[in-house]
Amino acid sequence: MSDGTKVQTEEKSRSGISLARRQVLSGAAGLACLGAVKAKAAAIPGTIEPPSVISQPPRSWGAKAGPGYLPDPDVIAIDPSFRDLTYFAAPIRRVWDQGGWLEGPAWSSEGRFLVLSDVIRSRALRYIWETGEITDFRPDGYAANGNCFDFDGRLVVCEDFFRRVVRWEHDGSVKVLADKFEGKGLNSPNDVVPHPDGSLWFTDPGYGTNITEGHADEPGGPTNPDGKIRWNIGRELTGEIGGTKRQTDHVFRISPDGTLQAVLQEKDLHDPNGLCFSPDYKTLYIVSTPKGPGQKVGGDQAIHVYDVNGGSLSNGRIFADMKLNGAQLNPDGIRVDVFGNLWCGASGPLGLCGVFVFNPAGKLIGRLRLPQGCSNLTFGGPKRDHLFMCAAGSLFVLQVGVQGFAPS
Numbered sequence: 001m002s003d004g005t006k007v008q009t010e011e012k013s014r015s016g017i018s019l020a021r022r023q024v025l026s027g028a029a030g031l032a033c034l035g036a037v038k039a040k041a042a043a044i045p046g047t048i049e050p051p052s053v054i055s056q057p058p059r060s061w062g063a064k065a066g067p068g069y070l071p072d073p074d075v076i077a078i079d080p081s082f083r084d085l086t087y088f089a090a091p092i093r094r095v096w097d098q099g100g101w102l103e104g105p106a107w108s109s110e111g112r113f114l115v116l117s118d119v120i121r122s123r124a125l126r127y128i129w130e131t132g133e134i135t136d137f138r139p140d141g142y143a144a145n146g147n148c149f150d151f152d153g154r155l156v157v158c159e160d161f162f163r164r165v166v167r168w169e170h171d172g173s174v175k176v177l178a179d180k181f182e183g184k185g186l187n188s189p190n191d192v193v194p195h196p197d198g199s200l201w202f203t204d205p206g207y208g209t210n211i212t213e214g215h216a217d218e219p220g221g222p223t224n225p226d227g228k229i230r231w232n233i234g235r236e237l238t239g240e241i242g243g244t245k246r247q248t249d250h251v252f253r254i255s256p257d258g259t260l261q262a263v264l265q266e267k268d269l270h271d272p273n274g275l276c277f278s279p280d281y282k283t284l285y286i287v288s289t290p291k292g293p294g295q296k297v298g299g300d301q302a303i304h305v306y307d308v309n310g311g312s313l314s315n316g317r318i319f320a321d322m323k324l325n326g327a328q329l330n331p332d333g334i335r336v337d338v339f340g341n342l343w344c345g346a347s348g349p350l351g352l353c354g355v356f357v358f359n360p361a362g363k364l365i366g367r368l369r370l371p372q373g374c375s376n377l378t379f380g381g382p383k384r385d386h387l388f389m390c391a392a393g394s395l396f397v398l399q400v401g402v403q404g405f406a407p408s
Contacts, residue, residue: 049073053371054351061094074369082357082366085341090399092368096134102390106147106408107380114380114388115155116395117144119213122161127395129381143214146191149408156200158189160214165189165202178260184247188214191274191333194407195281198256199311203272203286205249251275251286253311263313271299274333274376279340279405284308285319287331301330303344319362327352333376337402345389347373355389370396379404
């Protein structure tokens with residue numbers, strides 16, 4: 001197996017921790033991490049290992065966390081190069097745990113706040129840097145998923161309920177950038193990233209076409225085949241609700257003039273999810289996840305990479321298959337740092353779920369263990385050296401030794 005296509009088998013834990021895995025519960029939103037293990041005594045007589053997500057009892061979080069242990073036992077360097085990307089005196093912190101299912105963190109450098117989406121509660125949230133508070137950003141998020149700030153500082157949002165991509169203008173108005181393709185409504189726009197040429201690239205899988213994350217299809221659609229689900233309720237609004245029947249998966253590009261172009265189709269990549277550009281914008285990374293409703297074939301749960309040729313993609317290949325210690329992980333959101341290392345949030349068994357970090361060659365060099373699967377992540381903070389991680393209903397943060405790339 002090559003470094004570029006296979007995740008390297010992790011070296012044994014320094015403490016000799018024996019991980020007793022349990023099966024994870026699967027759901028439409030992802031996998032929950034369960035289980036616990038006992039921590040083995042350290043090499044020095046009379047000492048014990050610091051608590052981690054896999055110790056028994058496991059480490060505490062938030063106000064109950066107690067003193068931190070440095071370096072953090074859940075920040076794992078698989079390759080020595082990873083230590084250059086972390087800060088030894090920073091622990092992983094959970095700063096909020098009152099969400100339903102969090103997605104789409106995006107950092108506003110001008111406002112010094114983090115935007116994030118609580119998809120299943122349809123809340124648009126804001127984490128304020130100076131105080132650490134989580135406040136409502138908008139009264140209704142319309143089951144938004146992915147967010148980003150473009151190169152002009154405008155917020156771009158993927159709204160699952162209306163199955164569209166919108167942009168908030170500087171004057172406070174909202175512009176619909178995409179809601180139909182070839183006369184048919186979109187599925188559930190998931191993640192969106194800007195390009196310096198003024199274009200926006202987004203994924204449009206079908207797994208947000210359900211009651212929990214947006215709304216089901218009209219009668220006869222894959223998520224409402226017998227028509228028993230009242231698909232058009234849930235908001236006190238009138239008018240058309242976009243995308244009432246699922247179409248095939250696409251990865252789209254919105255050109256600067258507003259033209260919507262399909263750069264990948266379902267035959268090219270099933271269930272596209274997170275995406276991001278390399279620092280030179282010559283390559284685009286895209287995550288493929290399990291099949292959505294109404295599909296016979298789903299994604300392969302791998303990270304794919306493509307060459308970018310202006311407004312098109314070519315030479316698709318697997319960057320990482322997301323397999324570790326015999327377990328198939330489910331990748332989701334991805335971002336790169338200024339050196340081109342790829343940071344990927346993933347769900348899977350306890351002890352394996354969290355964040356995986358690959359160098360530009362596709363070699364796994366480090367990872368962050370979290371008590372829950374990580375959906376999306378981004379770099380933020382005034383210096384862009386804090387990694388914000390959405391994991392189920394919680395927001396985690398880690399100060400790192402590298403800066404994030406791209407506007408948000």
